Structure formats: C-alpha cells, structure tokens
Amino acid sequence: MKTKKLTQLASGTSSRIAQIRGGHRFLSRATSIGFTVGTKVLVLQNYRSLPLLVYLRNTQVAIDRNEAEKIDVDEL
Amino acid sequence: MSMNYKEAPPVNSPNSCCESPKQEFTPSVHRSKTIALVGQPNTGKSTLFNMLTGGNQHVGNWPGKTVEKKEGKVSVGDETIHVYDLPGTYSLTANSLEETITRDFLIKEQPDAVVVVVDAGQLERSMYMIAEVAPLGIQMIVALNKMDLAANQGYKIDSDAFERMTGLVTIPITASRNKGIPELLKAIAKTGIAESPESLSMALPGADLPQYDSVLKSVRNNLPPGYSAPWLTIKLLEGDTEVASMMAEHLPRDSWAEIKSILPPVDEGQMTVAKTRYDWIRKYLSGLVVSKSFRFKRNRFDVAATHPVWGKLIGLGVLFFGIVAAYLVSIPLMIPGLAAFFLANPLQQALTGIIPTSICNLIGDGLMGGLSISLIILGFIGGVSTVLGFLENSGYLARLAYCFDPFMGRIGLHGKSIMPLIMGFVCNILGVAASRVIDTWKQRLATLAIAPIIPCKGLFILVSVIIAVFFGAQAPIIFFSLALVTIVYLSVTSLILQKHILKGDSSGLIMELPPYHMPNWRNIRIFATLRMKIFYRRGFWFIVATCVIVWFGIYFPGGSIDNSYLARFGKKLEFFGQVVGWDWRFCIIFIIAVFSKEATLGAMAVIFSATVNTDLFGMAMDQDFQAYLRSGDFGSFLANTGLSKASALSFVFAVFFSLPCVATLAAIFAETRSLIITTGAFLYYFSVSIIMGGLAYLVGLMVF
Numbered sequence: 001m002k003t004k005k006l007t008q009l010a011s012g013t014s015s016r017i018a019q020i021r022g023g024h025r026f027l028s029r030a031t032s033i034g035f036t037v038g039t040k041v042l043v044l045q046n047y048r049s050l051p052l053l054v055y056l057r058n059t060q061v062a063i064d065r066n067e068a069e070k071i072d073v074d075e076l
Numbered sequence: 077m078s079m080n081y082k083e084a085p086p087v088n089s090p091n092s093c094c095e096s097p098k099q100e101f102t103p104s105v106h107r108s109k110t111i112a113l114v115g116q117p118n119t120g121k122s123t124l125f126n127m128l129t130g131g132n133q134h135v136g137n138w139p140g141k142t143v144e145k146k147e148g149k150v151s152v153g154d155e156t157i158h159v160y161d162l163p164g165t166y167s168l169t170a171n172s173l174e175e176t177i178t179r180d181f182l183i184k185e186q187p188d189a190v191v192v193v194v195d196a197g198q199l200e201r202s203m204y205m206i207a208e209v210a211p212l213g214i215q216m217i218v219a220l221n222k223m224d225l226a227a228n229q230g231y232k233i234d235s236d237a238f239e240r241m242t243g244l245v246t247i248p249i250t251a252s253r254n255k256g257i258p259e260l261l262k263a264i265a266k267t268g269i270a271e272s273p274e275s276l277s278m279a280l281p282g283a284d285l286p287q288y289d290s291v292l293k294s295v296r297n298n299l300p301p302g303y304s305a306p307w308l309t310i311k312l313l314e315g316d317t318e319v320a321s322m323m324a325e326h327l328p329r330d331s332w333a334e335i336k337s338i339l340p341p342v343d344e345g346q347m348t349v350a351k352t353r354y355d356w357i358r359k360y361l362s363g364l365v366v367s368k369s370f371r372f373k374r375n376r377f378d379v380a381a382t383h384p385v386w387g388k389l390i391g392l393g394v395l396f397f398g399i400v401a402a403y404l405v406s407i408p409l410m411i412p413g414l415a416a417f418f419l420a421n422p423l424q425q426a427l428t429g430i431i432p433t434s435i436c437n438l439i440g441d442g443l444m445g446g447l448s449i450s451l452i453i454l455g456f457i458g459g460v461s462t463v464l465g466f467l468e469n470s471g472y473l474a475r476l477a478y479c480f481d482p483f484m485g486r487i488g489l490h491g492k493s494i495m496p497l498i499m500g501f502v503c504n505i506l507g508v509a510a511s512r513v514i515d516t517w518k519q520r521l522a523t524l525a526i527a528p529i530i531p532c533k534g535l536f537i538l539v540s541v542i543i544a545v546f547f548g549a550q551a552p553i554i555f556f557s558l559a560l561v562t563i564v565y566l567s568v569t570s571l572i573l574q575k576h577i578l579k580g581d582s583s584g585l586i587m588e589l590p591p592y593h594m595p596n597w598r599n600i601r602i603f604a605t606l607r608m609k610i611f612y613r614r615g616f617w618f619i620v621a622t623c624v625i626v627w628f629g630i631y632f633p634g635g636s637i638d639n640s641y642l643a644r645f646g647k648k649l650e651f652f653g654q655v656v657g658w659d660w661r662f663c664i665i666f667i668i669a670v671f672s673k674e675a676t677l678g679a680m681a682v683i684f685s686a687t688v689n690t691d692l693f694g695m696a697m698d699q700d701f702q703a704y705l706r707s708g709d710f711g712s713f714l715a716n717t718g719l720s721k722a723s724a725l726s727f728v729f730a731v732f733f734s735l736p737c738v739a740t741l742a743a744i745f746a747e748t749r750s751l752i753i754t755t756g757a758f759l760y761y762f763s764v765s766i767i768m769g770g771l772a773y774l775v776g777l778m779v780f
C-alpha cells in the first residue's frame with residue numbers, strides 16, 4: 001500500500017484518506033464537506049484540465065486540483 | 077403592487093445580554109415564534125422555505141451587510157410563525173460572510189427553534205449540521221428532506237427510530253413535492269422550551285480531545301453573555317479566528333493565556349472535532365438506514381456534461397438555449413411594456429389639443445417611454461430568473477460551473493460566473509440578474525463588477541454604426557483594437573478585484589455536484605416573482621424617473637434637442653470636450669450613451685441632421701448600408717462634423733467603454749441593495765471611460 005496524492009489516482013480508483021494538509025480555511029471547508037482522515041474516496045474522473053471529480057460520503061464532489069494535492073490517500 | 081408586510085414583532089432583542097430572552101411573555105392572543113432554517117448547501121432549505129411560506133416573503137438586508145435576508149411567515153392556528161431562510165453553509169466556522177451571518181443569527185437573535193434541513197439521500201454528510209448546531213443549545217427539529225431521492229437510491233430510513241435515538245423531533249419530508257409540510261408545521265407549532273437532548277453530547281469531542289474539558293472549564297468561568305460554553309469551546313478547539321479574538325478581548329489576560337497554552341495545534345483540533353462528528357453520525361446511521369447495496373453510477377449525460385471538451389460545448393449550448401428561453405418566458409411579461417411603447421403615439425395624439433403640447437410629449441415620450449423600458453426589463457428579469465431557477469434546480473448548473481471553473485479561475489471568478497458573463501453579451505441586465513446563481517457574496521460582487529464590462533448587444537450595434545460612419549474601410553482595425561483593449565480592461569479589473577474584494581477568498585473550488593432531478597415549478601415561480609418584486613421596488617421607478625428627466629433636458633426650453641437644456645449643458649462641457657477635440661454635440665451624445673445605448677443612435681440622427689449638411693448618419697442608421705456604401709463617401713461625414721480622426725477615435729473608445737446604462741445600474745442596485753457599491757461602480761466605469769477616451773486621442777494623434 002503506497003501513499004499517494006489524490007491527484008495521482010486514475011479514474012475509477014478507490015482510496016482511503018491518510019492525511020490532509022493545509023491552512024485553517026481549507027481544512028475547515030474540506031472536513032465539513034466530508035474529507036476526513038479515514039474516509040473512503042472514489043476518483044470518478046481525473047482530467048488534467050479540470051478539477052478532480054470524486055465520490056465520498058454519498059456525494060459527488062468537485063475539488064480544485066491544487067487543493068486535491070493537499071490530500072494524501074492510500075490506494076485500496 | 078406593494079407587499080403588505082409588517083415588520084416582524086421584536087422577536088427577542090438582538091444582542092440582548094444578561095438574561096435569556098426566552099422568558100419574555102407576550103400576553104396578546106396573537107402569539108408568534110421565530111424559526112430558522114439551517115442546513116448544508118443544496119439540502120432544500122429554500123424549497124422548504126417557499127413551500128412553508130408561499131409567496132408571503134420579505135427580503136431585506138442583514139444589518140450592516142449586503143447579503144439578502146429572507147424572511148417569511150405562516151400561520152398555524154392563532155400563532156404566526158416567522159421563518160428565516162439562512163444561507164447554506166457546510167459548517168458554522170467563520171470562513172465566509174454567509175457562515176458568519178448564519179451563526180450570528182442563531183446566537184444573537186436566539187430563534188425559538190432551528191429546523192435543521194438534512195438531505196436524506198446524503199445523510200452521512202448533511203447530518204454534520206446537526207452536530208454543528210447541537211452545542212449551541214438551541215432547540216432543533218430535524219427535517220429529513222428529499223425522502224423521494226433516498227427511496228430511489230434504495231435507502232430505507234426509519235424516522236421514528238431516528239427520533240428515538242437522537243432525541244430530536246424528526247419529520248420526513250419531500251419539500252419539492254410539498255410532502256410532509258403540514259406535519260413539519262405541526263411540530264414547529266408544538267416546540268416549547270426544552271433542553272437539548274442528552275444524546276447530542278456525543279457529538280461533542282470530549283472523549284477524543286483531552287483538552288476539551290479544561291478549556292470548557294475556563295470558558296465557563298468567564299462566559300460572555302448570550303453564548304453557549306460548549307460551542308465556544310469547540311470553536312476554540314477548531315481554531316476559529318473570530319471566536320478566538322472575541323475571547324481574547326473578553327477574558328482576563330491570564331485566563332486567555334492559559335486557554336491558549338492548552339489549545340491543540342489548529343489542524344489537530346479541527347480534524348479531531350470533525351472526526352467526532354462523523355463518528356457520531358456513523359453510529360446512528362448504522363442502526364437507522366438500511367440500504368440495498370447501492371452502487372454509485374454516473375449516467376452517460378453526466379459523463380458528457382463534465383467532459384473537458386463536450387462539457388464546455390454542452391454548456392455553451394445550454395446557455396444559448398437558456399437565453400432564448402429567457403426571452404420566450406419574458407414575452408408575456410413584456411407585452412405590457414410593448415403596449416406602453418405602441419400606445420405612446422396614439423395617446424399623444426389623442427391628448428393633443430386637450431392639454432398643452434409639452435405635457436402631451438412628456439406623457440407620450442418621457443413617461444410612456446420610461447414605463448415601456450422598465451416593464452420590458454421587468455420581463456427580462458422574470459425570464460432570466462426562471463431559466464436560472466430551472467438550471468439550478470435541475471442540478472445542471474453545478475456541471476456548467478465545473479467545466480468552466482479553471483477558465484473563470486484565471487480572472488479570479490468562480491465557475492458559476494460563466495453564466496452571468498455570457499448572458500451579459502445579450503444585455504448587461506441579464507448578466508447582473510444572473511449573478512444571483514453565485515453562492516458567496518464576495519464572488520457575486522466580483523462578478524457583478526465585471527459583468528458591465530462585457531459589451532452588450534445594444535452597445536455593439538451603436539458602436540458598429542458609429543465606427544462604420546466615421547472610419548469606413550478602417551472599421552475592422554478599430555474593432556479589433558476595441559476587443560484587445562476590452563481584454564486588457566477585464567484583466568486589470570479582475571486584478572483589482574482579487575486584490576481588494578476577493579482577498580483571503582482565493583481558496584479553490586470544493587463543490588458538490590448534486591444528482592439531477594426534475595425541478596419544482598412552484599418553487600421556480602416563487603423565486604422568479606421575488607426577483608421581479610425586488611427589481612420593481614428598487615429599480616423600476618428609478619428608470620422611469622431617469623427617462624422623464626432626460627426627456628425634460630432634451631425637450632426644454634426650445635422643443636428640440638439642438639435647442640435644449642441638454643445642448644446648453646453640452647456647450648458648457650465643450651470646455652472639457654475640446655481637450656480631445658469634441659464639440660458640444662459629441663459631449664451630449666456621450667452623455668446620452670451613458671444613459672441608454674439604444675437611444676443614442678436616434679439622438680445622433682436628430683442632432684446631425686439638424687447641424688450637418690449630409691444625412692449620412694440617418695442613412696447608415698436606417699440600415700440603408702448599401703446605399704451608404706455605394707455612395708463611397710466615407711470621409712465626408714467626419715469632415716462635415718469637423719471632427720478629426722483622433723477625436724473620432726477617442727469618441728468611439730469613450731462610448732464603447734461608457735458605463736453600464738442606467739438600467740444596468742438600477743439592476744446592480746436591486747441586486748446589491750447598496751448605494752455605495754452602485755455609486756462606486758458608476759464612478760469606476762465613468763472614470764475608465766474618460767481615461768480610455770483620452771488615451772485613444774493620444775494614440776490617434778500618433779497614428780493618423
């Protein structure tokens with residue numbers, strides 16, 4: 001099991017969040033929409049030119065690539 | 077149509093300190109209650125609000141803020157219930173104006189109960205708000221919304237068990253189909269004074285964060301009036317900067333220092349608090365929700381709608397049809413406007429001879445003209461709001477925003493801004509009205525500020541004719557340079573915005589893409605009607621008055637434009653105009669262009685046919701372009717007006733960048749409800765237009 005950045009996962013990959021870095025504002029926004037350590041995240045689509053599209057906690061969420069960089073995950 | 081809405085009775089005096097205001101007793105027969113709707117974005121608060129209150133709504137401002145405050149009322153028996161639709165936020169940490177407003181309302185206005193709207197299809201996430209509100213110690217009712225969606229996804233939710241386990245009154249509803257609303261109302265009417273149930277304390281991070289108890293103790297010892305100690309403690313642990321600075325001010329210095337020394341690092345505190353909440357949610361869900369192994373699958377349309385290429389094409393197509401639809405919807409609403417327009421002449425004739433000519437003209441040209449413009453704009457706003465409501469309610473808008481977010485991000489705007497900006501090409505008023513789709517106030521303000529830079533259709537026609545008449549074959553080059561300058565102008569303005577308005581807000585997109593569904597028409601209708609009401613109150617008569625005043629300036633005292641107050645005013649302005657070589661005629665045309673792009677050509681034709689020998693302008697304007705082109709007489713018009721090419725260039729630039737028309741300013745005022753912002757926008761664009769004119773003159777001197 002290797003820890004990667006969320007943006008490094010291909011579409012269709014399941015993963016579990018290992019760590020979230022970032023400032024107060026980002027952490028607060030990310031945790032309240034559902035990104036917390038241990039949460040399962042499925043990458044739905046990962047195009048370089050668009051925000052990352054993921055599925056977590058019953059929700060389809062778009063997240064800016066720069067922000068997604070701050071989320072480390074373990075591939076499942 | 078005025079809203080017969082009375083000021084809400086003093087619910088509880090805001091900022092009341094010292095004692096709990098709930099003990100106040102109203103002896104009258106008419107009892108009243110205040111209820112706030114809170115919940116994460118997109119859980120259906122506004123839909124529920126519309127269903128609860130019907131059209132009985134009132135929009136004001138939050139004190140000192142320019143965010144809309146939506147209030148409505150509904151009667152249950154002899155009791156009036158005042159309902160507030162609070163902005164949707166993911167948490168109650170002060171990250172944005174919306175979050176601050178929501179929590180300040182809950183703390184300072186002390187509603188009798190909070191209805192936490194939860195999305196039954198996304199319980200795990202949307203229950204987070206219950207955990208956020210719990211430590212505030214306000215009575216909660218849970219509205220389990222979107223039960224239809226939950227059923228579609230195969231969830232079976234036992235709301236009675238939910239109620240038993242959480243200790244919170246829980247009502248399953250489907251707001252968009254008006255289901256469960258009477259039951260919810262009954263529950264609201266029954267609320268009394270109750271302690272928050274024991275089970276909720278499990279949403280507090282006591283066990284997970286050892287610091288919790290000691291911080292709580294210090295906070296309790298110095299509790300600022302009106303606040304709940306557990307809530308303050310949690311916010312301190314989460315590193316909420318606003319609460320921290322409030323406590324720093326309120327507490328004796330050594331107690332604050334003591335607390336600060338105990339607090340965990342911000343990220344640890346934040347992550348742990350969030351984890352406690354989700355653990356609490358999980359614990360309930362495991363016992364409550366039976367799901368038929370639901371596997372999330374995206375449908376083909378969604379895959380296309382979020383594709384880097386197809387998604388953008390679909391988006392542009394949808395916007396195009398959206399604009400067409402906005403026109404179609406607005407047709408019935410525009411009919412009175414057009415009627416006013418066509419009635420103006422017969423009315424004028426009918427009145428001639430009965431009352432003095434000047435009053436006839438005042439009614440026919442000024443008043444009816446103004447009414448007609450205002451009514452047409454009112455129709456526009458109704459049309460665009462309907463389309464907006466449809467796109468947002470169907471769930472598509474989030475996809476559009478997703479596809480254009482990187483592009484819009486480059487000028488510091490949110491992906492949703494694409495819609496107002498594109499609509500701005502048709503008419504800036506559409507753009508301004510469409511800015512309503514943007515969720516946060518700062519982003520909306522930035523979009524509103526940028527929208528009027530977009531050259532609208534009316535401006536295009538006006539400037540094309542002017543350029544063709546002035547420059548003939550060189551017109552394409554002039555157009556090209558206008559386009560280039562517009563791009564520079566947009567970028568510079570967005571830089572200014574990012575520096576001043578958007579500072580501290582640069583965090584990138586994190587947005588939910590809601591599932592698609594069929595919108596509820598009643599909901600959309602209530603939304604569109606409300607937007608029209610707001611414009612009617614804040615913009616409608618302003619435009620009519622402006623038209624009458626402009627008419628007055630053009631008509632008096634001589635009865636024609638070249639012998640009018642406006643002309644006299646223009647001659648005064650000639651002093652400034654001469655700097656770039658404009659005579660009084662160009663000065664007043666510029667002023668008229670500021671008021672209305674559409675009216676400018678007509679005014680030019682009148683002025684020039686009265687003062688210049690050739691009627692070239694009239695010819696070009698009547699779209700008799702062929703005759704005009706055949707005459708091959710491009711230079712003569714300029715020669716006849718006595719304008720040099722450099723001055724003509726400066727005129728074209730000044731007009732092209734002349735500020736949003738008066739109607740757009742009125743729309744900006746209706747949207748922001750702020751005189752300061754509207755005047756600020758006016759001054760900004762006006763100065764830019766003057767500067768552009770000056771610079772173009774200098775360039776013209778060098779080039780020609």
Ligand SMILES: Nc1nc2c(ncn2[C@@H]2O[C@H](COP(=O)(O)OP(=O)(O)OP(=O)(O)O)[C@@H](O)[C@H]2O)c(=O)[nH]1
Nearest residue numbers: 117118119120121122123164222225250251252469
């Ligand atoms: N299927 C279904 N959809 C609903 C229901 N209630 C609301 N919706 C839809 O959910 C979406 C969001 O509704 P809104 O009322 O705008 O949500 P909100 O909570 O006010 O959102 P914000 O103002 O952004 O916080 C809309 O598309 C509604 O049509 C429901 O009971 N069932």
Ligand SMILES: [Mg+2]
Nearest residue numbers: 121122123164
């Ligand atoms: Mg809403």
